[in-house]
Amino acid sequence: MQKVLHIDAGKCTGCLQCEMACSYENYQVFAPSKSRIKVFDFHATGKKVPYTCTQCDEAWCLHACPVEAITVDKATGAKVVSEATCVGCKVCTIACPFGTVNYVQETGKVQKCDLCGGEPACTEACPTGAITYIDANWTGLGRMAEWANKLGNQPVAN
Amino acid sequence: MAWAGKILRVNLTDGTVKSEALNMQWARDYIGSRGLGSKYLVEEVDAKVDPLSPENKIIWATGPLTGTMASTGGRYTVITKSPLTGAIACSNSGGYWGAELKMAGWDMIIFEGKSPKPVYLYVNDDVAELRDAAHLWGKSVFQTEEIIKKTHQDPLMRISSIGKAGENQVLFAAVVNDLHRAAGRSGVGAVAGSKNLKAIAVRGTKGVGNIRDPKAFMQVTFEKKKILAENAVTGQGLPAYGTQVLMNVINEVGALPTRNHRDVQFEGAKDISAEAMKTPRKTDGKTHLVTNQACFGCTIACGRISKIDETHFTVVNKPEYWGASGGLEYEAAWALGAANGVNDLECLQYVNVLCNEEGIDPISFGATVGAVMELYELGVLTKEQIGIEAPFGSAKALAFLAEETVNGRGFGKEIGQGAKRLTAKYGRPELAMHSKGQEFPAYDGRAIQGIGLAYATSNRGGCHLRGYTIASEVLGIPVKTDPTESEGKPELVKAFQDATAAFDSSGLCIFTSFAWSLPDLAPQLAAACDDGYTTEELAKIGERIWNMERDFNNRAGFTAKDDTLPKRLLEEACKTGPSKGKVNELAKMLPKYYEVRGWNPDGTLKPETRARLGL
Ligand code: SF4
Ligand code: SF4
Numbered sequence: 147m148q149k150v151l152h153i154d155a156g157k158c159t160g161c162l163q164c165e166m167a168c169s170y171e172n173y174q175v176f177a178p179s180k181s182r183i184k185v186f187d188f189h190a191t192g193k194k195v196p197y198t199c200t201q202c203d204e205a206w207c208l209h210a211c212p213v214e215a216i217t218v219d220k221a222t223g224a225k226v227v228s229e230a231t232c233v234g235c236k237v238c239t240i241a242c243p244f245g246t247v248n249y250v251q252e253t254g255k256v257q258k259c260d261l262c263g264g265e266p267a268c269t270e271a272c273p274t275g276a277i278t279y280i281d282a283n284w285t286g287l288g289r290m291a292e293w294a295n296k297l298g299n300q301p302v303a304n
Numbered sequence: 305m306a307w308a309g310k311i312l313r314v315n316l317t318d319g320t321v322k323s324e325a326l327n328m329q330w331a332r333d334y335i336g337s338r339g340l341g342s343k344y345l346v347e348e349v350d351a352k353v354d355p356l357s358p359e360n361k362i363i364w365a366t367g368p369l370t371g372t373m374a375s376t377g378g379r380y381t382v383i384t385k386s387p388l389t390g391a392i393a394c395s396n397s398g399g400y401w402g403a404e405l406k407m408a409g410w411d412m413i414i415f416e417g418k419s420p421k422p423v424y425l426y427v428n429d430d431v432a433e434l435r436d437a438a439h440l441w442g443k444s445v446f447q448t449e450e451i452i453k454k455t456h457q458d459p460l461m462r463i464s465s466i467g468k469a470g471e472n473q474v475l476f477a478a479v480v481n482d483l484h485r486a487a488g489r490s491g492v493g494a495v496a497g498s499k500n501l502k503a504i505a506v507r508g509t510k511g512v513g514n515i516r517d518p519k520a521f522m523q524v525t526f527e528k529k530k531i532l533a534e535n536a537v538t539g540q541g542l543p544a545y546g547t548q549v550l551m552n553v554i555n556e557v558g559a560l561p562t563r564n565h566r567d568v569q570f571e572g573a574k575d576i577s578a579e580a581m582k583t584p585r586k587t588d589g590k591t592h593l594v595t596n597q598a599c600f601g602c603t604i605a606c607g608r609i610s611k612i613d614e615t616h617f618t619v620v621n622k623p624e625y626w627g628a629s630g631g632l633e634y635e636a637a638w639a640l641g642a643a644n645g646v647n648d649l650e651c652l653q654y655v656n657v658l659c660n661e662e663g664i665d666p667i668s669f670g671a672t673v674g675a676v677m678e679l680y681e682l683g684v685l686t687k688e689q690i691g692i693e694a695p696f697g698s699a700k701a702l703a704f705l706a707e708e709t710v711n712g713r714g715f716g717k718e719i720g721q722g723a724k725r726l727t728a729k730y731g732r733p734e735l736a737m738h739s740k741g742q743e744f745p746a747y748d749g750r751a752i753q754g755i756g757l758a759y760a761t762s763n764r765g766g767c768h769l770r771g772y773t774i775a776s777e778v779l780g781i782p783v784k785t786d787p788t789e790s791e792g793k794p795e796l797v798k799a800f801q802d803a804t805a806a807f808d809s810s811g812l813c814i815f816t817s818f819a820w821s822l823p824d825l826a827p828q829l830a831a832a833c834d835d836g837y838t839t840e841e842l843a844k845i846g847e848r849i850w851n852m853e854r855d856f857n858n859r860a861g862f863t864a865k866d867d868t869l870p871k872r873l874l875e876e877a878c879k880t881g882p883s884k885g886k887v888n889e890l891a892k893m894l895p896k897y898y899e900v901r902g903w904n905p906d907g908t909l910k911p912e913t914r915a916r917l918g919l
Contacts, residue, residue, distance in 0.1 A: 159596060161600070163601060166373045175510070175513035177510065178407075179508070179511065191627070192611075192628035273533065273603035
């Protein structure tokens with residue numbers, strides 16, 4: 147079964163535990179500035195929205211890369227950057243329609259979410275369930291269940 | 305470890321910014337944030353200094369756990385000598401700014417002197433420079449954040465600043481960061497204003513990495529987060545209702561100070577409660593509350609984000625107030641509401657947003673308005689003097705006076721002096737509900753004996769956050785004590801004061817202590833910093849910090865006489881509720897408190913206490 151990161155922005159509180167977990171996993175520091183998942187705080191509405199790579203099947207970044215530094219992790223389906231191969235040309239950052247692959251000045255390479263090899267640190271750190279790692283075929287299951295409950299699971303009127 | 309090991313020293317007079325090594329012995333002995341920042345202040349500033357003079361200093365300090373994955377690790381404190389009280393001031397704030405400073409590689413920033421012209425400090429990792437703030441002077445906190453981010457083309461920057469109130473040296477002006485998180489009390493914003501310091505803009509990309517034992521730290525912080533999640537207060541009550549969960553509870557126990565403490569129960573409490581914030585409005589069918597919000601790293605998320613009813617008289621034709629904004633928290637809802645007898649939720653939130661926008665403390669402001677309304681009802685102040693009819697319960701007067709105060713206009717200038725000075729000016733000093741010049745927060749010291757003692761002995765004047773005995777006396781955390789009983793309270797107050805000082809110094813939020821006690825904090829600090837941080841050691845450090853603050857206040861001229869409460873709390877009994885007939889029994893508790901503190905009867909530290917605590 148392939149799993150994906152599933153984001154339910156309505157649950158997010160903006161605590162940034164996910165960003166710290168991400169930077170800690172990859173760089174052993176707590177540093178949202180190095181995180182591959184970013185939480186956006188829209189003040190005027192009060193909405194907080196976590197955003198990261200959705201691991202497109204036909205990944206723009208992968209196809210754009212001239213040195214084939216981005217490959218598919220067969221086990222997870224993640225599009226993974228090989229730091230050794232990446233030349234830092236940034237073409238993938240232009241190709242990605244979502245902005246989720248980014249250049250890192252300090253290393254001269256790009257970085258993106260790689261699903262932590264199948265155990266995403268952000269999901270473990272998130273205290274609210276705003277980020278979960280679930281069956282790719284059934285990301286809608288939770289919402290379907292909610293509606294099923296609302297529409298069909300009510301006491302019968304006498 | 306877990307400290308950055310570096311501090312910034314900014315001399316505003318000369319315009320110099322220097323990097324300095326952190327005094328690691330002090331760090332070990334005072335932890336960080338409140339304790340460590342206060343240690344620097346008491347070592348460097350003469351206790352007798354005029355708080356608004358260039359000789360005073362003001363410090364922004366993080367703790368060793370600030371910017372880590374420990375839950376609530378986003379806090380910082382602003383430490384200075386208070387212009388409101390003349391005592392040591394130390395105001396704690398959440399949001400994201402504290403973590404950002406730590407991630408830029410700095411434990412604290414010390415400002416000294418006075419800039420000849422408005423400036424802000426720009427920090428981008430190792431780069432730290434003073435910049436001209438002429439274009440920011442006269443701007444609100446909200447505008448300041450926006451302009452600085454635009455100037456530097458950096459939307460990820462975090463800003464801690466003052467609004468017009470700080471510039472005008474309103475004595476309870478706050479320092480505000482991330483739009484609606486404030487180092488709110490004791491007028492720290494006025495000190496910044498007196499130094500022509502508008503803001504500190506920070507971008508930190510280095511992160512916090514030097515954890516002593518990273519594996520142990522990740523393990524223990526994970527376990528402790530679980531405790532927070534499973535606790536009824538931190539796992540359910542606070543995220544769902546915020547601190548406002550207290551409004552109905554405190555009203556029921558007859559400890560909700562109402563109309564300048566004339567009453568202890570407010571008939572309008574339910575209208576301004578957490579429940580009211582979640583009830584759809586008649587006008588537009590929407591709820592006042594939009595969502596909750598966490599501070600950096602916080603797994604509790606008590607923060608409230610609300611929207612004011614667009615048709616409400618306070619914001620009609622003012623679309624700038626129609627968006628979501630921070631509030632209401634319990635203290636603000638009480639001070640703006642019950643303290644003045646105002647039950648108009650929308651008006652309270654409008655005033656609360658003004659407090660954030662221009663940087664004032666809603667507690668001191670609301671409590672001062674309470675005194676003004678009482679003076680008005682007594683005929684001491686007239687409509688002509690105040691600029692509006694100001695009986696208790698008038699939402700119009702509250703909103704008007706808030707606008708006047710934050711903009712430094714009319715009678716607002718007098719309100720900006722706080723309740724103690726204002727009531728004294730009109731010959732009725734007994735009507736100021738304060739201790740050491742700082743207005744009381746949202747719990748009545750007659751109905752709850754321990755909190756009265758905590759107010760009287762607080763090192764920063766009237767304050768619930770220096771020893772939140774409400775946890776025990778009302779909520780039963782960690783054990784239930786009888787709020788009407790004064791016996792045993794000196795010991796309880798001391799224990800709360802000391803433990804709080806340790807929590808406040810770690811970089812974590814005191815609200816964790818609804819679920820955690822020192823044995824939960826100790827292993828987190830030990831894994832991050834130094835394995836000498838045991839529960840016993842933290843209790844001792846907390847006591848050391850308390851006594852250090854006290855000693856500063858003593859040198860500033862405070863004596864045992866100042867450990868007191870207004871006549872109303874000592875002589876006018878509660879009229880209703882479970883504590884009907886009670887006054888605060890301070891005279892019974894205070895001598896015992898001095899004894900358990902190891903102080904002389906005049907309130908000074910005994911030599912053996914100094915020796916025991918290494919002071
Ligand atoms: S980086 Fe962009 S294109 Fe590449 S996999 Fe992620 S979302 Fe798709
Ligand atoms: S950890 Fe979860 S709740 Fe916190 S910011 Fe990230 S997604 Fe939001």
